[in-house]
Amino acid sequence: AQTVTQSQPEMSVQEAETVTLSCTYDTSESNYYLFWYKQPPSRQMILVIRQEAYKQQNATENRFSVNFQKAAKSFSLKISDSQLGDTAMYFCAFLSQGGSEKLVFGKGMKLTVNP
């Protein structure tokens, strides 16, 4: 079974700074997807960024980028130029490409951006 580990329960950063959120996972599969979801205080879960395991190039979405290290099974999220609206819970998640249809989430990490 796949597991997703977020070892940092909480972080804070000053506005405009860069912060990196860490995630590791365990799987025996070679084809899968990794995700970062954001949950602001409104509780709505929002997809931030996605990475296909077969792609060596790290995914980027505006201020959000990932550092995907397949051999190390590491998937960190970098937020550049942090904004107050980035304050949220962030969840790392794993989906097997083999049709398991089960998105597995980490326990989450609370990020606070301070003015």
Add this chain to the structure above:
Amino acid sequence: NAGVTQTPKFQVLKTGQSMTLQCAQDMNHEYMSWYRQDPGMGLRLIHYSVGAGITDQGEVPNGYNVSRSTTEDFPLRLLSAAPSQTSVYFCASSYLRDYANTGELFFGEGSRLTVL
């Protein structure tokens, strides 16, 4: 476009009572699922469905029933509520092909359930 709609948003139950959390989506998504979110536990999959008439268990199915009689609706039933079921529940959906290719789920706003 309403997206994924969950009702009620808040509910308080007594131990042993039954209730149904409703989930409806208007995007014609084949895939629908229920998660529960507990502090320090992340989101855990309860049940999911890949189409009308098809349901399957997730990681924590005990104490919950689901059915999928239509594409739009995926209700979650608690037959005899227990304090351990106090949680925030999320319904999520996707096109099955999109889900297999991208993994992106569209979430409802959540339902906070307290069992006394």
